[in-house]
Amino acid sequence: MRDRILAAAVTVIQARGIVAATTKEIARTAGVSEGSLYNHFANKTALFAAALAEVTGTARTAMVELLGSAGLHTVEENLTRLATEMVRFYGELLPMTGPVLADPELIEWLRGDGPGKAQNDVAARSRARTSGGRTGEPPAPGAPGGPPAGPPGGPTAGPVTGHAALIGYLEAERKAGRLLDGAPLPFIAAALLGGCQQHAFLTRLAGAEAVAAGARLPAAPAEFAARLVRAVLAGHLATP
Template sequence: MQKPARARILDAAHALMLSVGLARATTKAIAKEAGCSEAALYKHFASKEELFVTVLKERLPRLTPLLQELSKDPTERTVEENLVRIAYEAALFYEQSFPIAASLYAETQLKSRHETAMREMGTGPHMPIIGLDAYLRAEQTAGRIRDDADTHAAASLLLGACAQRAFAYDAAGPYPPPPAERFARDLVRTLLTGIS
């Protein structure tokens, strides 16, 4: 039995965006790969940017839902356990999203159009920082991190390091990235020295 059109479109978009990058994954090519018309694609997604955001939300590690869940009830686990979960998911998210989005930086007009669309949809690369900052403020309120800790700076440091892991290492070469689990654990221990 064939998958529904929406699922086929997301599968095709994810595969093409990974293999040729966001800039070169056209809606026409995505529709062809999904076995549907371009008109059918636009019945499910208003724009290529909406399709990209949906791929990030539904086909990559689920960073945003984790942040939302933890900012509502942070106290089920320790701060360290929560931050390790966040850093692990973030490291995988950036590792998988970097090849998709990197092509945007080569085409300034496409990048500008993409950024405008992201703003109109109320999303963008700053949203995980906002989500992590909200979680850290909830921990601050619960008394589990210092009152004077700069939660926004801590969120920026943790997520920036996770993004840098995806960018700075050569996965196939002599300097592969550290395994995500070890990286997350070591990163969080270092960060907690400053905020706990």
């Protein structure tokens, strides 16, 4: 039931935004009574925070897969897969985040790595269900369902986690000799993620046709991702 409520919350918030979304509509979409929401979430803020965590889990999984691909395939292929997922992720996230930016409580939750902690809680409950109540060992840092790699909290926690993880991947590829020593890795990461967010932003506001005709960008996420990666990596790839 909790998963059903959470899926309904994501659907309603993406359609109406956090301000206009109501627990009554979420309950109706989930096919449960409004009161039953509070058997699983302490209040409306906790429910909305969990919905945000559900969506950000997509990006966290994509980053974990990227870190595991260092040295495999090509750098361009790896980053294209990531960028394709990130365009879709931002497309889901942007409708939910407008009011969040003006909510000090939710901002503090994000800065404290609320999505990551919520994902870890969900993973712990899942392990408990599948092991008959025995939680066993938690996932290692950086593993799917586990905490981000590196020390908890600090400057790379919260909203910066994805950017820091991407820099970590690029550092691994530079160490392997697949990126040039002088490549400005933090700025490559910023350009790649920023480009993905801009594509999602323009598509949301102007529509796919305007993105293709006015911004002169491919409307399809996969094609845009491939061409963005080639532009961002230009001059930074080591010669095979």
